[in-house]
Amino acid sequence: MYDFNYHRAESVADAAEKIKAAEDGKLVAGGMTLIPTLKQRLASPSDLVDLSGVGDLAGISVDGNTVTIGAMTTHGAVAASDDVKQAIPALAALADNIGDAQVRHRGTIGGSIANNDPAADYPAGCIALGATIVTNTRELSAEDFFVGMFETALEEDEVITAVRFPVAKRAAYMKFPNPASRYALVGVFVAETDGGVRVAVTGAGQDGVFRVAEMETALSGNFTADAIEGISVPDDDLNTDIHASAEYRAHLITVMAKRAVAAAG
Amino acid sequence: MSYTVSMTVNGKAVSGDVEGRTLLVQFLREHLRLTGTHVGCDTSQCGACCVHVNGTSIKSCTMLAVQADGVEVTTIEGLANGDELHPMQAAFRENHGLQCGFCTPGMVMSAIDLVQENPEPSEKEIREWLEGNLCRCTGYHNIVKSIEAGAKAMRGG
Known part of the structure; x- marks a missing residue:
């Protein structure tokens, strides 16, 4: 790992200022992806701005039909939250299946979505539930936020402060984990929201998370696993790597989607 | 750049000068000579470097020493009570x-x-x-x- 200047931000405004002032700065939340990336010298920022000292970024609140999760809330805290378990159990279950216990103690929702790993779990949850990403300057829909593989709509000095999830009528997330990394080989989040049924797929797409319109239409009329039995996603734009071929991922999408629908009941 | 970090390790206040990139596990092993915490994979997967920070388990190969400024750390050396094992x-x-x-x-x-x-x-x-x-x-x-x-x-x- 190349050396860098380290700064501990005292507030969100302070973090934005420090990142703007840095030559090539990077925000660090839990560091569960960033630190391994630095070790492999896949990134070598001049400055790291640590958000862990900004106390008001961590925490969970429920207000009516909205669950708000602070950007620095760890996966472990989301998984253990009675509020989340009650309001959106699928989201608590998703958090509980990220990485391992030690990673869940450090990794955060803000860090995960800012990284937008094409095999990360949270992007599927955000898209399917119709979440709103709140930053220090604006609010944007999850669909506008996730742009492509490891790419988001965030500006260089923009800091995610929270993610707001509307409570779904029913929802479930099913993932086929890579047995070594626990990243999603394919993960499908299905939710029936006030805005209709949404199906979001992670782990498979070359541009990261995506929705499956055909499954959404079929489920709108008949929310059963049978309704999507015959629907498969073409494998043209799916990933092929040492873990799975595009063809296998296409197959898994239908299998995981059916299981998610069955689990959502 | 050098930073001074202070933390409590196994109940004892310690401090030292580290680089930004110094990992917590390096600080424990190389600065404090607490070599019971091991580095296995150095890629956050194997858990040999697991220690407690403020009471919960984390992988000390994936936390910077500067991030641990002000925390309480417990390592394997801090468990036994004299000759009596945990x-x-x-x-x-x-x-x-x-x-x-x-x-x-x-x-x-x-x-x-x-x-x-x-x-x-x-x-x-x-x-x-x-x-x-x-x-x-x-x-x-x-x-x-x-x-x-x-x-x-x-x-x-």
Whole structure:
């Protein structure tokens, strides 16, 4: 790992200022992806701005039909939250299946979505539930936020402060984990929201998370696993790597989607 | 650039000068000479470097020493009370929960955190929890037995 200047931000405004002032700065939340990336010298920022000292970024609140999760809330805290378990159990279950216990103690929702790993779990949850990403300057829909593989709509000095999830009528997330990394080989989040049924797929797409319109239409009329039995996603734009071929991922999408629908009941 | 960090390690106040890139595990092993915490994979997967930060288990190869400024750290060296092993350490010894022993400090630290969160874990819960701790010798069976026994001992027998 190349050396860098380290700064501990005292507030969100302070973090934005420090990142703007840095030559090539990077925000660090839990560091569960960033630190391994630095070790492999896949990134070598001049400055790291640590958000862990900004106390008001961590925490969970429920207000009516909205669950708000602070950007620095760890996966472990989301998984253990009675509020989340009650309001959106699928989201608590998703958090509980990220990485391992030690990673869940450090990794955060803000860090995960800012990284937008094409095999990360949270992007599927955000898209399917119709979440709103709140930053220090604006609010944007999850669909506008996730742009492509490891790419988001965030500006260089923009800091995610929270993610707001509307409570779904029913929802479930099913993932086929890579047995070594626990990243999603394919993960499908299905939710029936006030805005209709949404199906979001992670782990498979070359541009990261995506929705499956055909499954959404079929489920709108008949929310059963049978309704999507015959629907498969073409494998043209799916990933092929040492873990799975595009063809296998296409197959898994239908299998995981059916299981998610069955689990959502 | 150099930074001065201060933290409490195994109940003792310590401080030292580190680079931004110095990992917590390097600080523990190379600055404090607490070499019980091991570096196995150095890629956040194997859990040999597991320590407690403010009471919860984390991988010290994936936390910067500067990030640990002001925290409380417990390492494997901080568990025993003089000659008396921590119940989890004793359970690993009694149940032959190790062979080469390299992963053991991380296993023990991780297991204690599990029991703090879940005092009576089932075998399934223990195996799930050990997702982040790899052992290449034992096949895990005796580790799971050790943790079951250690959890019982921590509950007071």
